[in-house]
Amino acid sequence: MDNALREWIKKDIKLGKYTLSVLELLFLLGVSFGGFVMRYAMKGYAGADYNIYICPWMEKIHEVGIWKSFGMEVGNYPPLYMYMYALLTVFPCSYLTSVKVMSCLFDYILAATCGFLVYESGRNKKQGMLMYGVILLLPTVAVDSGLWAQADSIYAAFLILSLLFLVKDQPVLSFWFYGISFALKLQSLFLLPLYLVLWTKKKNMKLWHFLLIPLTYVISIIPSWMAGRSLKELLSIYFNHYGEYTDILSMNRPNAYVLTVNDMLQEYIGSAGVWFTLGLLLCVMFYLVGKNTEIGADYMIHAGLLLMMIVTFFLPYMHERYGYVADLLAVAYGILHVKKFYIPIITVACSLGGYVGFVTGTFPIPYVVLALFFLYALYDVAKDLYERCQQEKPKENV
Numbered sequence: 001m002d003n004a005l006r007e008w009i010k011k012d013i014k015l016g017k018y019t020l021s022v023l024e025l026l027f028l029l030g031v032s033f034g035g036f037v038m039r040y041a042m043k044g045y046a047g048a049d050y051n052i053y054i055c056p057w058m059e060k061i062h063e064v065g066i067w068k069s070f071g072m073e074v075g076n077y078p079p080l081y082m083y084m085y086a087l088l089t090v091f092p093c094s095y096l097t098s099v100k101v102m103s104c105l106f107d108y109i110l111a112a113t114c115g116f117l118v119y120e121s122g123r124n125k126k127q128g129m130l131m132y133g134v135i136l137l138l139p140t141v142a143v144d145s146g147l148w149a150q151a152d153s154i155y156a157a158f159l160i161l162s163l164l165f166l167v168k169d170q171p172v173l174s175f176w177f178y179g180i181s182f183a184l185k186l187q188s189l190f191l192l193p194l195y196l197v198l199w200t201k202k203k204n205m206k207l208w209h210f211l212l213i214p215l216t217y218v219i220s221i222i223p224s225w226m227a228g229r230s231l232k233e234l235l236s237i238y239f240n241h242y243g244e245y246t247d248i249l250s251m252n253r254p255n256a257y258v259l260t261v262n263d264m265l266q267e268y269i270g271s272a273g274v275w276f277t278l279g280l281l282l283c284v285m286f287y288l289v290g291k292n293t294e295i296g297a298d299y300m301i302h303a304g305l306l307l308m309m310i311v312t313f314f315l316p317y318m319h320e321r322y323g324y325v326a327d328l329l330a331v332a333y334g335i336l337h338v339k340k341f342y343i344p345i346i347t348v349a350c351s352l353g354g355y356v357g358f359v360t361g362t363f364p365i366p367y368v369v370l371a372l373f374f375l376y377a378l379y380d381v382a383k384d385l386y387e388r389c390q391q392e393k394p395k396e397n398v
Contacts, residue, residue: 024129031133032108038137039104039146046096047359050149054085058095061086071227078217078237079224080183081151096149103145103153110157110328111135113164118332120167121297131335140327140351148359152324155184159191159325163304166198166205167297175209179216186238187322190311193281194304200289249273252354253318254370266316273316280310284382291389298336302385305329309347309378313371320354327351333381340384346377 009023057075066086088098119128144150158181165174181188199205221234249257308326330344350370
């Protein structure tokens with residue numbers, strides 16, 4: 001009996017172009033079910049963001065009608081997000097349930113996309129499957145969608161899809177997906193420095209590809225424009241967002257500003273911090289461009305992680321959720337470089353600390369401590385990338 005079961009779980013099953021053993025299939029089903037139960041346990045919680053913003057928006061959409069709502073400034077999210085919320089109002093369930101179901105479904109898409117990204121790095125099936133499981137069970141991902149009813153998994157899924165298709169040398173599809181991510185959330189631009197670095201190294205990346213990002217946004221606002229909303233207003237949404245939260249240097253994000261200055265100095269430090277961050281990014285990008293290293297999924301994950309960590313640590317006015325994509329890349333980095341397993345632990349702990357601080361108003365671990373750990377992780381990732389660039393033999397541009 002035991003021997004028969006052992007042989008059975010080793011049996012291969014063909015699923016499209018992929019082959020999985022019964023054991024691997026059981027693993028995927030197990031973590032998928034575990035991820036579902038995690039989210040289901042949090043289904044009844046309605047946080048401040050939902051009660052103050054999302055629920056009133058959806059009630060307004062229901063009151064005026066879907067098409068009319070497209071022509072109004074119902075919420076301060078980009079139109080593409082508001083279309084999704086509008087469509088959710090037709091489902092015969094509570095708004096809280098519909099919003100959480102949408103976000104949680106994208107958790108699974110995000111986890112699968114992250115898994116394929118790691119798989120592409122070394123064609124290691126087990127690493128890809130492990131990435132899928134870890135992302136699905138990651139506390140920050142589960143809490144963001146299942147508890148908080150936030151939608152970060154949606155824009156992040158399209159951003160990781162963009163990176164995946166860049167790895168597959170399909171830049172047009174990559175930039176279309178990047179454009180969708182940008183049309184959903186401005187924070188997608190945090191990864192843009194990586195694409196600029198890669199453009200200097202990959203001959204199949206063209207400057208006109210970058211135009212697909214704003215073009216996708218323009219396409220996304222057409223329904224709202226046709227419904228009567230001002231084109232000028234639609235094109236300036238992100239510019240207006242920038243000025244909304246500039247009175248607090250760190251909004252529950254353990255970063256450089258919890259270590260250095262008081263918010264009383266934000267009038268002077270805020271703008272200086274923006275330009276310091278841009279200058280630091282330019283220095284790192286200049287170094288990376290000058291190193292003719294082999295460009296693959298592992299390099300993109302590593303360099304993207306470093307650039308994202310720099311942005312979220314040194315840029316002022318960061319919310320607790322702005323490290324979402326950096327956490328995903330950190331997990332991928334930790335799986336591909338198992339000796340660096342502590343990097344995703346640190347980055348996720350910092351994000352989770354911010355989540356706890358915002359949701360509960362309690363701070364079990366002081367932000368100063370979390371920021372110091374994050375700074376160490378940033379240093380370690382940078383040092384590792386520097387040593388990698390120094391040791392690798394020069395490669396021809398691809």
